[in-house]
Amino acid sequence: MKHLLLWDIDGTLIASGGAGMRALQRALRDVFGIDGLLADIDFAGRTDMWIMREVFRKFALSATRENFERYFEGYVAALPAEMNNPQTRVLPGVREILRAATEHGGFAQGLLTGNMRRGAQLKLAHHGLWDHFAFGAFADDSEHRNELGPHAVRRALERHGVNFAADDVWIIGDTPHDIACGKIIGARTLAVATGGATLEQLREHSPTAAVQNLADTAAVLALLERRP
Ligand SMILES: [Mg+2]
Numbered sequence: 001m002k003h004l005l006l007w008d009i010d011g012t013l014i015a016s017g018g019a020g021m022r023a024l025q026r027a028l029r030d031v032f033g034i035d036g037l038l039a040d041i042d043f044a045g046r047t048d049m050w051i052m053r054e055v056f057r058k059f060a061l062s063a064t065r066e067n068f069e070r071y072f073e074g075y076v077a078a079l080p081a082e083m084n085n086p087q088t089r090v091l092p093g094v095r096e097i098l099r100a101a102t103e104h105g106g107f108a109q110g111l112l113t114g115n116m117r118r119g120a121q122l123k124l125a126h127h128g129l130w131d132h133f134a135f136g137a138f139a140d141d142s143e144h145r146n147e148l149g150p151h152a153v154r155r156a157l158e159r160h161g162v163n164f165a166a167d168d169v170w171i172i173g174d175t176p177h178d179i180a181c182g183k184i185i186g187a188r189t190l191a192v193a194t195g196g197a198t199l200e201q202l203r204e205h206s207p208t209a210a211v212q213n214l215a216d217t218a219a220v221l222a223l224l225e226r227r228p
Contacts, residue, residue, distance in 0.1 A: 001105075001106060001107065001108045001160055001162050002106045002107075002168060002225075003106060003107050003108070003164075003168050003169075003170060003224060003225065004107070004108045004109075004110070004152075004153065004156050004162075004164040004168060004169045004170065005101060005107050005108070005109045005110070005170050005172060005224065006110050006111065006112035006136075006137075006149075006152050006169065006170065006171050006172065006187075007109065007110070007111055007112065007113075007133070007172050007173075008045075008111075008112060008113055008114075008171075008172060008173030008174060008175075008178050009111065009113045009115055009120055009123060009124065010043075010044075010113075010114075010115070010123075010174075010195060011044065011091075011173075011174035011175065011192075011194055011195015011196050012091070012172060012173050012174045012178075012192055012194065012195060013090065013091060013094050013098075013124070013129060014088070014089065014090055014091060014094070014123060014124070014127055014129070015087065015088065015089050015091060015194070015195070016082075016083065016085075016087075016088050016123060017085045017086070017087025017088050017089075018085075018087070019079065019082035019083045019085060019088060019123075020043065020079070020082075020115075020119070020123075021038050021039070021043060022078075022082045023075050023078040023079040023082045024038055024051070024052075024055065024071075024075055024078075025037065025038055026074070026078035026082070027071055027074030027075040027077070027078050028055065028059070028071075028074075030074050030077070030078065031070050031071055031073075031074040032059070032061060032071070034059050034061075036055075036058070036059055038055060038058075040058075041054050041055065041058070044174070044175045044177070044195065044196030044197075045114065045145065045173070045174075045175030045176065045177030045178060045196060046114050046145070046177065047114035047115075047139035047142070047143055047144065047145055047148075048072070048075075048114060048115055048116045048119060048139040049068070049116075049139045049142075049143035050114070050139075050143050050144070051114075052068060052071055052072065053143070055071070056071075072116060075119065076118050076119060076122065079119060079122050079123070080122060080126075083122065083123065083126045088126070088127075089127075090127050090129065091192075091194045091213065091214065092194070092213045092214060092215040093213060093214035093215035093216065093217055093220070094129070094214055095129070096214075096217040097214050097217050097220050097221065098129065098132045100217050100221050101221065101224070102132065104221065104225070106225060107224070107225075108156050108159070108160050108162065108164070109132060109133060110133055110134070110135045110136045110137075110152050110155060110156055110159075111133045111135075111136030111137070111138070111152070112136060112137050112145075112148050112149065112152045112171060112173075112178075112181070113136065113137070113138060113139075113148075114139050114145055114177075115138060115139060116138055116139045116140050117136070117138040117140050120136070120138060134159050135152070135155035135156060135158070135159045136152060136155065137149070137151035137152035137155065145177050145178075145180075145181045146180060146181045146184050148181060149169075149171070149181055149182065149184065149185035149187065150185060153169060153185070166185055166186030166187055167186060167187070167188060167228040168228075169182075169185070169187035169188065170182075170187065170188050170189070170190055170208075170224055171187050171188070171189050171190070172189075172190045172192065173189075173190075173191065173192070174191070174192050174193070174194055174195030174196050174197065174202075175195065175196040175197055175202075176197065176201070176202065176204075176205045178191065179191055179202070179205045179206070179207045180205070182207075188208040188209075188228060189207040189208050189209075190207065190208065190209050190210070190211070190220075190223070190224070191203075191205070191207035191209070191210040191211070192210075192211055192212075192213060192214060193210065193211070193212050193213065194212075194213050194214075199211075199212055209223055211223075
């Protein structure tokens with residue numbers, strides 16, 4: 001295996017039609033009895049831990065470990081029903097590029113996501129995509145996305161016995177936060193304009209490459225297997 005692909009989830013692999021936000025609102029009501037709207041919190045590219053901390057700040061809840069755990073349990077309980085909405089979908093070309101990269105044989109594929117692991121599994125399993133990923137880095141590892149890269153690279157080593165050099169690693173995501181977390185470990189970055197930002201906005205952050213979407217499987221695969 002020559003390359004390590006680390007995929008973001010929301011806005012990159014799938015669109016959830018706001019399911020995550022509504023599940024957090026539902027949990028806010030179920031767990032803390034607060035009827036509140038979270039639309040003013042900028043979720044894109046953030047970790048679940050960071051988002052929950054913002055919610056606690058907004059509603060003056062104390063950020064204790066117990067409150068985090070209760071809130072997260074409420075979120076996980078509410079998420080499956082919210083994933084059943086007509087806007088939830090796999091983004092263009094995603095199934096094809098994941099399959100093509102697996103069949104190619106030269107790519108290891110994992111996740112690098114701001115979701116907690118259980119939330120990531122619920123979202124991806126809903127679309128039959130979870131089994132593509134044997135490992136990943138999640139919000140369980142750190143509240144800050146910029147700290148997730150080393151966890152993902154270490155798990156790739158454990159899983160595949162390959163110590164991927166930084167420039168053999170691709171971080172693939174839809175926000176400037178994904179680009180930043182790739183750059184901080186010296187990885188290459190592929191920005192995809194299917195979620196939180198436009199192609200022009202993403203290019204301002206100088207990713208290695210930027211594409212409108214992943215629909216052209218052959219072109220994306222060729223880009224990913226190019227040597228640095
Ligand atoms: Mg994203």
